[in-house]
Amino acid sequence: MKNIAIIGAGPAGIEAASILAQQHNVTLFEKEKTPLTNIRNKALLFPDFSSADELADRLEAKLNHDNITLLAETAITDLHREGGLWMTTDDKGTKRSYEKVLIATGYQVFDATRKEELGYGIYQGVITSLDLEKMVKAGKIVNTMGDTPKQVVFLQCVGSRDEKSGNNYCSKVCCVTAVKQAIEVKRLSPATNVHLFYMDLRMWGQGFEEMYRTAQEEYDINFVRGRISEAAATYDGGIQLKAEDTLMGIPLNMNTDLLVLMVGMCPSNGTMELAKSVHIDGLYGFAQSVEEHLNDNFTKEEGLFVAGSCKRPMSVNDTIQDARAAAIAML
Ligand code: SF4
Numbered sequence: 001m002k003n004i005a006i007i008g009a010g011p012a013g014i015e016a017a018s019i020l021a022q023q024h025n026v027t028l029f030e031k032e033k034t035p036l037t038n039i040r041n042k043a044l045l046f047p048d049f050s051s052a053d054e055l056a057d058r059l060e061a062k063l064n065h066d067n068i069t070l071l072a073e074t075a076i077t078d079l080h081r082e083g084g085l086w087m088t089t090d091d092k093g094t095k096r097s098y099e100k101v102l103i104a105t106g107y108q109v110f111d112a113t114r115k116e117e118l119g120y121g122i123y124q125g126v127i128t129s130l131d132l133e134k135m136v137k138a139g140k141i142v143n144t145m146g147d148t149p150k151q152v153v154f155l156q157c158v159g160s161r162d163e164k165s166g167n168n169y170c171s172k173v174c175c176v177t178a179v180k181q182a183i184e185v186k187r188l189s190p191a192t193n194v195h196l197f198y199m200d201l202r203m204w205g206q207g208f209e210e211m212y213r214t215a216q217e218e219y220d221i222n223f224v225r226g227r228i229s230e231a232a233a234t235y236d237g238g239i240q241l242k243a244e245d246t247l248m249g250i251p252l253n254m255n256t257d258l259l260v261l262m263v264g265m266c267p268s269n270g271t272m273e274l275a276k277s278v279h280i281d282g283l284y285g286f287a288q289s290v291e292e293h294l295n296d297n298f299t300k301e302e303g304l305f306v307a308g309s310c311k312r313p314m315s316v317n318d319t320i321q322d323a324r325a326a327a328i329a330m331l
Contacts, residue, residue, distance in 0.1 A: 001023065001024055001025060002023075002024045002099040002100060002329065003027070003099055004024050004026070004098055004100045004101070004102065005026075005027050005029065005088055005095070005098040005100075005101045005102070006020075006027070006028045006102045006107070007029045007061075007079075007103050007104060007105055007270075007274065008029070008030065008037070008103070008106055008213075008308075008310070009028050009030035009035035009036065009070060010035065010036060010038055010104060010269070010319070011036065011039060011059055011314075011316055011319050011320050012038070012104035012106065012307040012308025012310075012319050012320070012323040012326070013035075013060065013104035013308075013323070014028070014030055014035060014036070014059045014062055014322070014323075015062070015096075015320050015324060016102055016104065016323040016327040016330070017062070017068050018062035018063075018068070018308055019075065019100075019323075019327035019328070019331075020330060021066075021328050022067075022250065022280075022329065023065035023069045023225070023331060024067065024173070024331075025067050025069075025299075026067055026068045026069070027069045027071060027096070027098070028068060028069065028070045028071065029066065029071050029074050029075070029076055029088075029090065030070065030071065031075035031270060032072065033072055033073055033156065034072060035059075035060060035072070035088055036056045036060060038106060038107070039052050039056045039059075039316065040052065040053060040056050041134075041328075042133050042137075042305045043134075043135070043137035043315060044136065044180065045093045046176045046177060046179075046180040046182065046315075047180070047206070047207035047208055047210075047211050047218070047228075048074060049052050049180070049184075050208070055316070056075060056292060057204070063077070064109065064283050071090070072088045074091065075090060075091045075232065075270070075273065076088050076090055076091075076270075077090060077091050079216065079274060079277060079278055080277075081301065081302075081303070081304075082097075083117050085098060085099060086098045086099075086100070086101045086303055086304065088098070088101070095312055099303060100114060100304075100305065101153065101303065101305070102305045102306070102307055102326055102329050103271070103274055103275070103280075103304070104288055104306075104308050104310060105268050105271040105287075105307070105310045106268050106270075106308060106309050106310055107265040107266060107267060107271070107309040107313065108265075108266055108268040109128065109129075109159075109263040109264070109265065109266070110159025110160070110165070110171075110263040110264045110265075111159070111263075112126075112158060112169070112211055112261050112263050114159065114165055115261070117137070117150065117230050117231070117232070118158070118228070118231050118259070119231040119232065119239070120232075120260075120261055122233075123231065123232070123233045123239060124144040124237065124259060125143065125144050125233065125237060125238055125258055125259060126231055126254070126258075126259045127179060127241060127258060127259070127260055127261070128129070128260070128261050128263045129174065129177060129260060129261065129262050130263065131226060131260075132181055132185075132260050136181070136184045136185075136188065139188065140148050140188065141165070141189045142238040143237065143238070143258055144257075145236075145237050146198045147168055148189050148191070149195065149254045149256075149257030149258050150191075150192065150257055151187065151193045151194075151255070151257050151258075152177045152185050152192055152193070152194050152195075152256065152257065152258045152260060153194075153197065153239075153254070153256040153258070153259050153260065154181070154182060154194070154195070154260045154262060155197045155228050155261055156196070156197060156198040157170075157171075157173060157174070157262065158261040158262055158264065159171075159263055159266070160174065160264030160265075161199060163191040166284075167264060167284060169204065169284060169312075169313070170313070171176040171265040171316070172202070172204075172267075172313040172315070172321045173201045173264070173314075173315050174204075174264055174267065175198065175203065175262075176202075176203060176204075176205065176261070176262075177219075177241070177316065178196055178198075179196070179201075180206065180214055181205075181210075182196055182220075183215050183219055183221070186219040186221065187219075193220045193222070195222060195256075197224050197225065197226050198225060199212070199227070200223070201223070205315070206307050208236040211220070216291050219259075220257045224243075224245055224247075225242070225246050225247040225251070226243055226245045227243065227244055228241050228243045228244065228259070229243065231259055234255060236319060237257075238257050239255065239256050239257070239258070239259045240253065240254075240255050241255070241259065244297055256327075265309060266284070266309070267285045268287075269311040271285070271287055272285040274287075275288070275307070275310070277299075278299075278304060280301060280304070280306070282311075286310065286311055286318065287299070287310045287311050288300075289321075290307075290309055296311070296322070296327060297322070297325055297326035297330075305318075305326050305329060306323050306326070307323045307325075308322055
């Protein structure tokens with residue numbers, strides 16, 4: 001029986017812990033008060049509109065194991081190898097040693113205030129996909145006046161596929177999330193007009209294309225291939241948009257009650273700091289595995305493993321599968 005540390009109690013950390021605990025002692029470090037904050041911030045999951053809280057409850061139940069110790073509100077401040085073991089120091093100054101360590105520190109969403117021209121943090125009517133998810137969770141979509149919005153506009157690829165922000169990669173999940181959220185808006189508020197501005201729609205997973213068709217055919221959501229270059233406030237609390245329809249090649253001006261920015265996935269601060277400190281930092285600050293095909297959970301450091309969206313943007317489903325692969329590699 002070995003002592004194993006897992007850093008990050010998201011879906012990857014918990015799923016891996018539940019498998020590793022069958023043979024080893026597992027300590028799970030989580031810097032937040034409670035595990036699974038990224039999942040609990042969501043209302044419904046794609047593509048089946050299942051409850052995010054229900055999945056979080058099922059994952060959290062896996063922590064009820066004698067061989068798992070969850071240390072919440074405990075951040076790792078130092079990780080290094082010494083005498084064939086991995087040594088951790090937490091923010092309370094406690095030092096521990098482990099035979100193996102799994103980094104599962106996950107992602108954070110792109111900081112939309114960096115795209116000043118889109119007005120997030122300046123105009124109330126500009127919100128992120130995370131803010132919209134909170135409205136869906138509360139069961140009500142409202143504009144800045146607290147009324148049902150007449151119009152909602154989604155903008156894809158905010159902070160992804162964007163040289164200006166330094167993130168050239170695709171965040172993989174925001175196309176399908178936008179389609180899911182557009183449907184959620186229509187379900188909660190059928191009279192609201194919904195437009196979705198995209199560069200191209202990446203419906204890569206099972207059931208995604210069907211969801212996209214449903215969005216057009218059943219919910220009358222208007223998909224526009226185009227970009228929004230600027231947002232400004234109107235006198236009545238709405239948002240005026242300067243846009244371009246890149247399919248038709250024409251400039252557009254339009255007003256909306258809400259502009260929803262589909263913010264991409266970035267490595268969390270914890271991922272960037274930790275990956276750098278143990279020399280496994282890769283592209284854009286994500287943690288780097290040895291290679292994607294056969295050794296995607298190994299790192300170049302002995303006894304140090306990686307799982308989930310600390311490596312690259314991943315769906316919840318992919319994250320859980322990746323955590324299972326990591327646990328098998330570590331057994
Ligand atoms: S998933 Fe879609 S919205 Fe997200 S970065 Fe890729 S193309 Fe853009």
